[in-house]
Amino acid sequence: MTRKNTLYLMVILALFAFALWVILPIDSERFGREGIQLGLDLQGGVRLVYQADLSSVESGDETEVIEGVIAVIANRINPLGVTEPNIERRGTNQIVVELPMLSVTDKQKERIGRTALLKFGELTTEEEARWVNDLGSWKPATATIYGQEKELTSSYFKENTYVDRDNLGRILLVFEWNEEGSKLSEEITGRLINQPLGIFEGDESLLGDDGRPIAPIVRSKITDRGQIEGLSLHEATELSKQLNAGRLPVPLETKYELTVDPTLGADFVALGSKAGLIGIILVMLFMIIYYRLPGVLAGLALIFYGALVLAAFKLIPVTLTLAGLGGFILSIGMAVDANVLIFERMKEEFRTGRTLGAAIEAGFNRAWTAIKDSNITTFIVCGILYWVGTSIVAGAPVKGFALTLFIGVAVSMFTAIVVTRTFLRLFVGSRLAKRTSLFSPYLGRK
Amino acid sequence: MLDIVGKRFWFLLISGALALICIILLVTFGLELGIDFSSGSILTVSFEQEVDQDQLERELAGLGYISANIERNPEGDFLIRTVELTTEEKAQLKESLAAKFGTINEKGFENVDPVIAKETARIAAIAIAVAAVGILLYITWAFRRMPSPFRYGTCGILALVFNVLVVLGVFAVLGAVLGWGINLMFITGILAVIGYSVNNTVVIFDRIRENLIKDVSADFKVVVNNSLVESLSRSFNTSLTTVLVVLALLLFVGASIQNFTVTLLIGIIIGTYSSIYVAPTLLVVWEKGEWGRLLHPAQF
Numbered sequence: 001m002t003r004k005n006t007l008y009l010m011v012i013l014a015l016f017a018f019a020l021w022v023i024l025p026i027d028s029e030r031f032g033r034e035g036i037q038l039g040l041d042l043q044g045g046v047r048l049v050y051q052a053d054l055s056s057v058e059s060g061d062e063t064e065v066i067e068g069v070i071a072v073i074a075n076r077i078n079p080l081g082v083t084e085p086n087i088e089r090r091g092t093n094q095i096v097v098e099l100p101m102l103s104v105t106d107k108q109k110e111r112i113g114r115t116a117l118l119k120f121g122e123l124t125t126e127e128e129a130r131w132v133n134d135l136g137s138w139k140p141a142t143a144t145i146y147g148q149e150k151e152l153t154s155s156y157f158k159e160n161t162y163v164d165r166d167n168l169g170r171i172l173l174v175f176e177w178n179e180e181g182s183k184l185s186e187e188i189t190g191r192l193i194n195q196p197l198g199i200f201e202g203d204e205s206l207l208g209d210d211g212r213p214i215a216p217i218v219r220s221k222i223t224d225r226g227q228i229e230g231l232s233l234h235e236a237t238e239l240s241k242q243l244n245a246g247r248l249p250v251p252l253e254t255k256y257e258l259t260v261d262p263t264l265g266a267d268f269v270a271l272g273s274k275a276g277l278i279g280i281i282l283v284m285l286f287m288i289i290y291y292r293l294p295g296v297l298a299g300l301a302l303i304f305y306g307a308l309v310l311a312a313f314k315l316i317p318v319t320l321t322l323a324g325l326g327g328f329i330l331s332i333g334m335a336v337d338a339n340v341l342i343f344e345r346m347k348e349e350f351r352t353g354r355t356l357g358a359a360i361e362a363g364f365n366r367a368w369t370a371i372k373d374s375n376i377t378t379f380i381v382c383g384i385l386y387w388v389g390t391s392i393v394a395g396a397p398v399k400g401f402a403l404t405l406f407i408g409v410a411v412s413m414f415t416a417i418v419v420t421r422t423f424l425r426l427f428v429g430s431r432l433a434k435r436t437s438l439f440s441p442y443l444g445r446k
Numbered sequence: 447m448l449d450i451v452g453k454r455f456w457f458l459l460i461s462g463a464l465a466l467i468c469i470i471l472l473v474t475f476g477l478e479l480g481i482d483f484s485s486g487s488i489l490t491v492s493f494e495q496e497v498d499q500d501q502l503e504r505e506l507a508g509l510g511y512i513s514a515n516i517e518r519n520p521e522g523d524f525l526i527r528t529v530e531l532t533t534e535e536k537a538q539l540k541e542s543l544a545a546k547f548g549t550i551n552e553k554g555f556e557n558v559d560p561v562i563a564k565e566t567a568r569i570a571a572i573a574i575a576v577a578a579v580g581i582l583l584y585i586t587w588a589f590r591r592m593p594s595p596f597r598y599g600t601c602g603i604l605a606l607v608f609n610v611l612v613v614l615g616v617f618a619v620l621g622a623v624l625g626w627g628i629n630l631m632f633i634t635g636i637l638a639v640i641g642y643s644v645n646n647t648v649v650i651f652d653r654i655r656e657n658l659i660k661d662v663s664a665d666f667k668v669v670v671n672n673s674l675v676e677s678l679s680r681s682f683n684t685s686l687t688t689v690l691v692v693l694a695l696l697l698f699v700g701a702s703i704q705n706f707t708v709t710l711l712i713g714i715i716i717g718t719y720s721s722i723y724v725a726p727t728l729l730v731v732w733e734k735g736e737w738g739r740l741l742h743p744a745q746f
Contacts, residue, residue, distance in 0.1 A: 041702075049562065051561065106533045106536070106537065109533070110533055253559075254557070254559070255559040255561055255562050256557065256558055256559060256562045257555065257556065257557040258554075258555070258556045258557075259554060259555040259556070260553075260554045261551075261552070261553040261554055263553065264490060264523070264553040264554050267521050267523075268699070268702065271520060271521075271698045271699045272695075272698075272699055274698050275691075275694040275695045275697070275698035275699055276691075276694070278694045278698070279690060279691035279694035279695070280691075282690040282691070282694065283687045283690055283691060286683075286686065286687060286690065287687070290683065322699070322702060322703055323631060323634060323703060323706065326695055326699070326703055326706060326707070329691050329694065329695055330638070330688065330691060330692065330695075330710065332691050333687045333688035333689070333690060333691035333692065334642070334684075334687075334688055336684070336687050337645075337684040337687070337688075340680050340683045340684050340687070341649070341680055341684075344677075344679055344680040344683075348676065366656075369652055369656075370648070370649045370652040370653070373588050373648045373649075373652055374644075374645040374646070374648045374649050374652075375645070376584060376588075377581055377584060377585075377641050377644040377645050377648060378641040378642065378645060380577070380580045380581060380584060380641065381577055381637050381638065381640055381641030382641070384573050384576055384577050384580065384637060385573070385634060385637055385638075387573070388569055388570065388573045388633075388634075388637075391569050392562075392565060392566045392569050392630075393562045393565070393566070394482060394556075394558070394562070394566065394630060395630075397630065397631065397634070398630060398633075398634050401634050401638075405638070
């Protein structure tokens with residue numbers, strides 16, 4: 001018995017040393033994992049969910065189109081310098097973009113999901129209007145080529161659009177039509193001489209640097225190349241880049257956005273750690289005051305518990321969110337439950353006249369079914385929460401909570417059954433065990 | 447020995463009344479929905495100067511955000527909940543606030559579209575239903591060797607429904623008075639409470655099973671009461687340690703997850719109460735076929 005216990009103790013100590021080595025120092029690299037992975041809400045960053053408008057896409061082509069969108073978005077994100085961007089498809093028509101540890105401006109965010117498809121329009125009556133701006137009502141400028149009526153858009157631009165300046169130093173966005181585009185343009189501009197040609201992006205008018213809609217007057221037939229005047233240098237540069245390589249095949253709409261400044265995330269980590277530390281100290285104090293020596297052992301087991309859980313988080317790895325941190329802290333309170341069950345049982349057995357050693361064994365054996373049955377309900381709930389967390393857009397915190405609570409409760413069962421039990425058995429053999437008052441203030445008085 | 451089961455009608459009456467009050471509160475006030483379920487925006491900002499919350503509220507109302515709700519976290523940041531904001535509206539709002547209160551820093555922003563909100567609400571509802579059924583099945587299974595396992599399952603679920611009702615009742619009031627909206631973290635809290643409070647009930651049922659097998663007494667009432675009293679200090683101590691850590695979370699982390707921590711706090715306390723005073727007493731009433739007496743307080 002004692003030899004087995006010593007063996008258990010050695011294993012426990014080795015495991016503890018291993019857990020400490022894994023987690024300390026916090027940012028150390030162990031088995032290829034550097035530090036504990038933090039979720040967006042703790043390290044800061046952006047999460048965007050776009051919904052693609054697939055109404056113009058033939059069925060069967062959706063996957064290809066979405067993959068195209070993802071490739072374009074990846075290109076646009078590259079220059080932002082995110083180390084681990086994550087872009088993935090969600091359901092049939094949604095795209096999730098995650099940019100951890102990044103402070104981005106609203107302007108940058110807008111550019112990520114921008115269609116960058118310019119449409120040209122001509123003036124029309126109010127009833128027919130597709131766009132309305134200060135200059136009037138507009139409808140898409142169309143022409144019929146090869147027997148089909150087509151809208152004039154930047155999809156007919158060659159991929160060689162560039163920014164230039166005219167003699168007066170004004171910014172020009174210069175483009176060239178491809179074959180189909182030049183036929184369309186010839187028809188349309190020929191029809192619209194001395195009339196304005198409106199330029200739109202999605203539902204909005206393309207605005208110049210002065211904030212007014214851009215709508216040049218057509219002076220002559222345009223067949224091969226054209227230019228757009230009035231944009232700011234920055235806007236023109238950005239647009240030319242996106243027109244050349246980064247045009248999205250379908251328009252996107254932002255359905256969900258979460259932006260967390262890295263400083264806010266850091267605050268949460270600090271506050272959460274403080275809450276966890278204070279929580280663990282309060283629980284230990286309570287256990288020691290109420291259960292005396294076993295309480296001290298449970299406290300030691302709790303420290304072991306904390307190290308083991310954190311090591312598990314790091315190695316699995318679990319992405320820690322604020323809610324996940326909450327789940328971990330909650331599991332500290334719940335972790336001692338198994339100990340409480342056992343100690344209460346021990347006390348009862350002791351009262352019925354058993355020796356301390358027998359009471360400990362009986363306490364553990366009898367408490368086991370209750371520990372097992374009751375924790376299974378928590379596991380069921382964790383399973384459901386995990387499903388919720390993976391099924392919904394804003395589910396990361398829920399998933400984090402489910403994972404940390406699950407790991408926490410599972411490890412707590414192990415620490416209560418194996419660690420506390422080994423500690424207690426070792427003490428039974430020692431001289432301290434003769435002082436029963438150490439085990440409970442109530443025992444002696446029965 | 448403490449006689450809890452003997453006063454079962456009183457406890458059930460009080461619990462029933464509490465449940466009724468909570469239902470009335472729920473019906474009267476309804477639940478304020480957070481942006482996760484109703485769509486909208488939460489903008490987290492900090493000001494370099496000291497800003498008064500009431501003043502901020504007045505300023506927002508003046509800007510047309512009448513239903514805006516403001517909360518403050520322990521770091522002093524303001525969480526402003528509004529209807530869905532476009533990028534331009536957000537920029538304008540920040541500009542107006544900066545003009546009034548000085549330099550403003552945007553620390554976080556969340557925007558939820560109705561499409562997403564609807565989907566989230568649907569999944570949350572499914573989750574709660576699945577959890578309830580799953581727990582009922584599990585308790586029935588765990589007590590399959592008892593004479594009437596389904597009774598244990600049902601009493602466990604009734605206690606659970608009671609817990610959830612009380613939490614909802616409290617949030618109806620919090621929503622009406624403080625404008626707290628229920629969000630995804632609230633649902634997470636509710637599910638955690640469901641798991642946790644059933645945990646307490648299962649421990650007590652487990653003791654009843656053990657004492658029935660040991661044949662402690664021929665009277666079911668006595669068996670249940672003994673089991674309750676024997677597990678009393680465990681029930682209190684476990685809840686106390688959990689309440690301690692939840693309090694630490696509530697005090698230090700604050701607004702961002704307060705829905706979650708407050709739900710847990712109420713749920714744990716009520717869950718402990720119901721696992722002692724509701725689930726086992728219901729079991730006795732059912733066993734003895736005393737449902738009729740619940741309606742006649744004179745016979746208590």
